[in-house]
Amino acid sequence: MALRSKIDSVLSKTLVLIMAVMVINVLWQVFTRYVTGDPSSFTDELARYLMIWIGVLGAAYVSGRNLHVAIDILPTRASLKTQKRLRVIVTILVILFVLFAFVIGGSRLVYISYVLGQQSPALQVPLAVVYIIIPISGLLIMYYKISDLLKLKP
Numbered sequence: 001m002a003l004r005s006k007i008d009s010v011l012s013k014t015l016v017l018i019m020a021v022m023v024i025n026v027l028w029q030v031f032t033r034y035v036t037g038d039p040s041s042f043t044d045e046l047a048r049y050l051m052i053w054i055g056v057l058g059a060a061y062v063s064g065r066n067l068h069v070a071i072d073i074l075p076t077r078a079s080l081k082t083q084k085r086l087r088v089i090v091t092i093l094v095i096l097f098v099l100f101a102f103v104i105g106g107s108r109l110v111y112i113s114y115v116l117g118q119q120s121p122a123l124q125v126p127l128a129v130v131y132i133i134i135p136i137s138g139l140l141i142m143y144y145k146i147s148d149l150l151k152l153k154p
Helices: 002-034 043-064 073-077 080-116 127-131 133-152
Strands: none
Touching (some): 002 043, 002 133, 043 133, 073 080, 080 127, 080 133, 127 133
């Protein structure tokens, strides 16, 4: 569990850093628009990409801390044995979804963006760099969920 807590720590600090950069970026955008009258050209795009990173990495963090939204009407009314089975089934379904959507689908998106040489309009960074967070987040979620599965086994 030492690795899991280390990943949690790095992930939480990364999210705080991204949020801080986003706040500074938006403040700069407001300053340049209303004070100087000449709005910065890159701030809108940077804020959009940082928001994507916060959302996707935040999903991994929340998944690892088991703080995600869940409907627990059925499990709370079931026996302990059934609750455990439901947790195993749901965790396996999450792992499969994340594998196909985030890891495989996200990797394909990164690869296609890289091969096509797509660049963001204002920042001129490769879109593959922006999209790389999707498979990374997927791998983190899979790690967390596999770790949870191993804890559920007797």
